[in-house]
Amino acid sequence: MNRHQSSLVNGSFEQGISVYDRGFTYGDGVFRTMRMREGQPVSWPFHYQKLVADCAAIGIVCPSAELLMSDLQTLFPITEFAEGASYVAKIIITRGESERGYAPPSVTVPTRVIVKSVMPQYPAVHYDQGVQLHVCETRLASHGRLAGIKHLNRLENVLARMEWRDEKIFDGLLLDQQQHVIECTMSNIFARFGNELITPDLTQCGVAGITRQRILNLSKTLSLNTRVAKISLEELLQADEVIVCNSLFGVFQVCAICDKFWSQSQLAGIIRNIFAHD
Amino acid sequence: MNRHQSSLVNGSFEQGISVYDRGFTYGDGVFRTMRMREGQPVSWPFHYQKLVADCAAIGIVCPSAELLMSDLQTLFPITEFAEGASYVAKIIITRGESERGYAPPSVTVPTRVIVKSVMPQYPAVHYDQGVQLHVCETRLASHGRLAGIKHLNRLENVLARMEWRDEKIFDGLLLDQQQHVIECTMSNIFARFGNELITPDLTQCGVAGITRQRILNLSKTLSLNTRVAKISLEELLQADEVIVCNSLFGVFQVCAICDKFWSQSQLAGIIRNIFAHD
Numbered sequence A, B: 001m002n003r004h005q006s007s008l009v010n011g012s013f014e015q016g017i018s019v020y021d022r023g024f025t026y027g028d029g030v031f032r033t034m035r036m037r038e039g040q041p042v043s044w045p046f047h048y049q050k051l052v053a054d055c056a057a058i059g060i061v062c063p064s065a066e067l068l069m070s071d072l073q074t075l076f077p078i079t080e081f082a083e084g085a086s087y088v089a090k091i092i093i094t095r096g097e098s099e100r101g102y103a104p105p106s107v108t109v110p111t112r113v114i115v116k117s118v119m120p121q122y123p124a125v126h127y128d129q130g131v132q133l134h135v136c137e138t139r140l141a142s143h144g145r146l147a148g149i150k151h152l153n154r155l156e157n158v159l160a161r162m163e164w165r166d167e168k169i170f171d172g173l174l175l176d177q178q179q180h181v182i183e184c185t186m187s188n189i190f191a192r193f194g195n196e197l198i199t200p201d202l203t204q205c206g207v208a209g210i211t212r213q214r215i216l217n218l219s220k221t222l223s224l225n226t227r228v229a230k231i232s233l234e235e236l237l238q239a240d241e242v243i244v245c246n247s248l249f250g251v252f253q254v255c256a257i258c259d260k261f262w263s264q265s266q267l268a269g270i271i272r273n274i275f276a277h278d
Helices: A022-026 A044-058 A065-075 A124-128 A155-160 A212-215 A267-275 B022-026 B044-057 B065-075 B124-128 B156-161 B212-215 B266-273
Strands: A007-009 A029-037 A085-093 A109-118 A129-139 A169-176 A181-184 A188-193 A194-201 A227-230 A241-246 A248-259 B007-009 B028-038 B086-094 B111-118 B131-140 B167-177 B181-184 B188-193 B196-201 B225-229 B241-248 B250-257
Touching: A007 A065, A022 A085, A022 A124, A022 A227, A022 B022, A022 B156, A029 A044, A044 A065, A044 A085, A044 A212, A065 A085, A065 A109, A065 A248, A124 B241, A129 A155, A155 A169, A155 B022, A169 B028, A181 A188, A181 A194, A188 A212, A194 A212, A212 A227, A212 A248, A212 A267, A241 A267, A248 A267, B007 B065, B028 B044, B044 B086, B065 B086, B131 B156, B131 B225, B156 B167, B181 B188, B181 B196, B188 B212, B196 B212, B212 B225, B212 B241, B212 B250, B212 B266, B250 B266
Parallel strands: A129 A169, A129 A248, A194 A227, B131 B167, B131 B250, B196 B225
Antiparallel strands: A007 A109, A029 A085, A085 A109, A169 A181, A188 A194, A188 A241, A241 A248, B007 B111, B028 B086, B086 B111, B167 B181, B188 B196, B188 B241, B241 B250
């Protein structure tokens, strides 16, 4: 992929970000990562709704869906999509530029950035047998007001991800400072206990992804009682099944955390099949 | 000031930051703000030592002092300094560029950015009578590992600073979630109780500024017992004097927080005089 044709800043092929952009100076912005198929963002209504909500949560007026869709069509021309080909689109919205100082100017023009990258190729074993998680020593801080938002302040995720280099590890499990399970560095997590499918409460920290929300909405389809709850690592390790999810890979079963192993089961495949109709 | 001559990125007059720079995508970097006088950064040894320590805390190898000093001399030619003139230099060091994903590449080249701005002109009343603080509703999260570091994840400061527009307010007081006083959005804080000069403990959150450290080191000069302690807002409001400090303005007395007022006293002026010899 030609890097110079791989990003748009405010609708123009990349000229770079200003050193005055508050996304750079303070992480003052939000982002989303999504799959592009046949020139279209998969699950766009969910992504755009979340982007608007995350912008609003920190006082940024999100660019219109029309403008972002126009950017996406410029960066991902339909002619580039061979049959079945996928790309990844990352959309970053910042508060825009300002002089030095935390106070935003009374009028700011948000910066919109779209970055194109190749779709990761996940090994067949991830689909067949599941993925292995590392338990991170890095603990998530309880932000309250910033909880759930996919903002640009991601140093915790970076430090957590730096804890392992073993390529057998797919993702790292993040706990909060009270030792509750919250999420993984790049995915949300669910644990099935019998008829209950539980995902951690994210009211104090973590990123509330759209795939997580969509799985929560699947109660009837799955004949499972899906719900949000506080859950400890010890409880998680007692689950009948554990799955992780995000907008790129969809859903994978977890086959190992620490010394706990789970044999192959059905849930991840069932949810993947439901989402395959997106 | 000509904006195009007002910043250097890796030693070159600004071409902008890459959209792949991890400072932009994750806030994966650190920064410092300092005063430039007669072409030289004031208190440079303290600033550089802190920059190296903050880089090390998140696993970045800080560029050499020689390289940064060379950048500063390029951006702040001595000929531009009229007698007594000051500028502000902001140095940002990021982990460098990478493709999408929290894992840093095995080899990264840190990005160094220097931004020049005019020195703020503080009103005479700030020196004569002191400054007024707002008590922020935004609470600082307890990060532990990130505490004390002046990193680029500054959304809390931005949200806190957005709480007031009243120009009579100089800065906002930040508490943690246990209601301890920690700092202000752009300054550290000290409270004098008789012979004791106390500054909040920053082992869980906050930025440990160099001016704070230099005041802590002034015990003998000031004939005060300077020390770090946990302190509540109620305790702070009982102090005989309160001062705030940073690398630009040095030290100001606090004259008002909420309904509490302090009459003019000596400490801020004494410390300003000590630092005037820098």
